[in-house]
Amino acid sequence: MLRLDLSNLDPRRVGAQGLDFAEALREEKERLEAARDALWGRRGDAAEFLGWIDVPEDTEAVRNVLRYRQANAWVEDFVVLGIGGSALGAQAVSAALGKGPVRLHFVDNVEPEPILELLRALDPRKTLVNVISKSGSTAETMAAFLAFRRWLEDALGAGWKEHVAVTTDPARGILRPYAQAEGLAAFEVPPAVGGRFSVTCPVGTLPLAFVGVDLEAFLAGCRKANETAQAGAEANLPAQTALVHDRLSRKGLNVNVFMPYSTRLRYLPDWFVQLHDESLGKAVNRAGEEVRTGTTAVRAIGTTDQHAQVQLFREGPHDKLITLVRLEEATEDLEIPAVAGLEALDYLFGRSFFELLSAEAKATAHALAKAQQPNFAFVLERLDAYTLGWLMQHLMWQTAFLGELWGIDAFNQPGVELGKEYTYALMGRKGYEPLAEELKAEGVE
Amino acid sequence: MLRLDLSNLDPRRVGAQGLDFAEALREEKERLEAARDALWGRRGDAAEFLGWIDVPEDTEAVRNVLRYRQANAWVEDFVVLGIGGSALGAQAVSAALGKGPVRLHFVDNVEPEPILELLRALDPRKTLVNVISKSGSTAETMAAFLAFRRWLEDALGAGWKEHVAVTTDPARGILRPYAQAEGLAAFEVPPAVGGRFSVTCPVGTLPLAFVGVDLEAFLAGCRKANETAQAGAEANLPAQTALVHDRLSRKGLNVNVFMPYSTRLRYLPDWFVQLHDESLGKAVNRAGEEVRTGTTAVRAIGTTDQHAQVQLFREGPHDKLITLVRLEEATEDLEIPAVAGLEALDYLFGRSFFELLSAEAKATAHALAKAQQPNFAFVLERLDAYTLGWLMQHLMWQTAFLGELWGIDAFNQPGVELGKEYTYALMGRKGYEPLAEELKAEGVE
Secondary structure, eight states: OEEEEOGGGOHHHHGGGOOOHHHHHHHHHHHHHHHHHHHHHHTTOGGGOOHHHHGGGOHHHHHHHHHHHHHTTTOSEEEEEOOGGGTHHHHHHHHHHOOSSSEEEEEOSOOHHHHHHHHHHOOGGGEEEEEEOSSSOOHHHHHHHHHHHHHHHHHHGGGGGGGEEEEEOSSSSSHHHHHHHHTOEEEEOOTTOOGGGOTTSHHHHHHHHHTTOOHHHHHHHHHHHHHHTTSOGGGOHHHHHHHHHHHHHHTTOOEEEEEESOSTTTTHHHHHHHHHHHHHOOSBOTTSOBOOOOOEEEEOOTTGGGGTTHHHHHHSOSOEEEEEEEESSOSSOOBOOOOTTOGGGTTTTTOBHHHHHHHHHHHHHHHHHHTTOOEEEEEESSOSHHHHHHHHHHHHHHHHHHHHHHTSOTTOOGGGHHHHHHHHHHTTOTTOHHHHHHHHHTTOO | OEEEEOGGGOHHHHGGGOOOHHHHHHHHHHHHHHHHHHHHHHTTOGGGOOHHHHGGGOHHHHHHHHHHHHHTTTOSEEEEEOOGGGTHHHHHHHHHHOOSSSEEEEEOSOOHHHHHHHHHHOOGGGEEEEEEOSSSOOHHHHHHHHHHHHHHHHHHGGGGGGGEEEEEOSSSSSHHHHHHHHTOEEEEOOTTOOGGGOTTSHHHHHHHHHTTOOHHHHHHHHHHHHHHTTSOGGGOHHHHHHHHHHHHHHTTOOEEEEEESOSTTTTHHHHHHHHHHHHHOOSBOTTSOBOOOOOEEEEOOTTGGGGTTHHHHHHSOSOEEEEEEEESSOSSOOBOOOOTTOGGGTTTTTOBHHHHHHHHHHHHHHHHHHTTOOEEEEEESSOSHHHHHHHHHHHHHHHHHHHHHHTSOTTOOGGGHHHHHHHHHHTTOTTOHHHHHHHHHTTOO
């Protein structure tokens, strides 16, 4: 169960940067429902990259993943070679719900020292390497694959092939033919699913199967979010949170804090940051006009960041919208014991950690409102696979709605191309010599 | 060795949101040197909280920490109970430079499930618990201490006392008399040192001693930053980076990205976020006038966030200043091997991971500039204790300079008090009944 608490948006509490939500919903009902209809209407077209809507309905893909997991009970260390959308979803969900004993590792950078440290710590006989790249051309991921591939063969000879699983496009790119030629296990990123929307396909589900996440429940939660995304504006939760973002960004709030009250959800903001920033930070709209959209998502964790960022959130400029995530029940709780000699802390004695966490979450939300800092909360009944699936699919829908409301393509990322080309030029890749010359002339080499 | 690369601030490259640094330095020389003189002039006054300037000169405190570490060679797991400034510094440095075999754990939240998981994984006979709270009143830290204290006594009886080290104020608060009464090892947070400036005192050095960080070199680096902070404006590196922040924030850039190109530095942005946000997000200036200062620091890691945030940084609104951290040399490098069947990647064959990391860092900085996104870099000769100490003390100075330039108190955090009082009220603490009634009337309970 997931619900919204919008009470701290009320302008009577938070002043001019607030939002009369009920009034806004009446005013924008038509626009929101038009956006909904446009998104649902386009989902059959692969070029629209709306495949993430349908993936949670595809239970065969999950069964396939689970069969592979069962057939590979020997795995003790599971290494994801992936960056950005190929790592962030599984990282967020595994931190929240993963259970041992398989250890999950993410190689999402090319700094040599941590890669060397990991290679030295792993036993190749007990290690499965999952290389994840839809295009097969991501430099960081492919460099890591070359190194891990060599490391496996040096240790296992021809047996290396049993220790690699490839997750890539069903047809395009260099990894698919390579997997076929070598006879490697291979999984599909559906063509109409972009990296930041890929947690429900094998990009996410394969690693998560190895750490015991209940994938059926996770996908059922995603389907529940799909259901809410079909409703009229009055019950369409993703349209509603998109509306909050849309209205407050139009008031000039360009900073967008995402703050779950949970250490288990510590990587969820990183996943959200990519989803939100890469989807909505766009120079031009669909009509080709320069628009420069996008608010900057900021990671925070409660209560931890009460001691790091909340000072700014309360006293700094009124340029922020804060999204909180709050749990209503603990999975397992722990009593705070009484200790003789520390009676100054008697207000804690006999209470529970979850009571303290909940009190801090409510206290801070209210203190932010008192400082006229608008904030709203996703309230989760508890942290389980169903509810987390619902929340993540909700946030994908929220992002899609915002793209639609702003008239931009939320599913491309043209802004990262130039950096890739400069990298190729600096690495001496064939065909990039003119660009390398150009860079040299500008002092970059 | 640390130097600045300011070339991507040049308005000829990045347009109106750039900065002619040489001209700005000429214009602001007097103001910067007045700020420098004010800071150095006030440092003897404990009420000014400038003790962090002098701590790196205090080699006796470090020797004390190292003696304790040597006397406790039995420790296999070192648990920090601390939140905000009591955890972030040691976390950042240990991730960058820590060496096993002692495992360092940070309990910086009160969510019950992760605390239970840690307690179940630890062997109390091999565990040292370091409770860190300057005031001794931080609810989260003290709740955790009550639970760990009980857990140790349940397992070890009176022997629990050998498994606790207390880091707190030398006189104030409840932890100092408690440590004395129970005969616990105790370390000092100097009265004139605030949490976010405390990494050089035992708050940081005690955990770091247990993971083998070269503390003498770390503090020598901090002293080097002090030296640069005494220079005239033309050589005063912290005054210079403060100037960049000051000028660009006055142009309306309210988002402040901090992006090291290093997984080892993955927690440095979190430490910087607290330092910057909590110091500079202030409602009123020293004259009591409402000012609402502060830019929002945003965490990013290169190359990882090229695949998450750089799309927004390049194509989104021109509201950002980006600080990069780049390394000139690897500590240890790894070759990217050639693999038959993957010749499409031949531009990577035989190159090294560090070459790729460096190319990506330079390519992205240049691509950001091409999108008129101002950025500058701290260039570190390599990642070692001396250079990291220099960088961190530099950033403390940068923060202090900005507070001075903006006329605010960078060393308090009045904005977090109301949330603490609401928490006490919701937890039923004696004396907070009226506030609890007030909250109830507003629907918070």
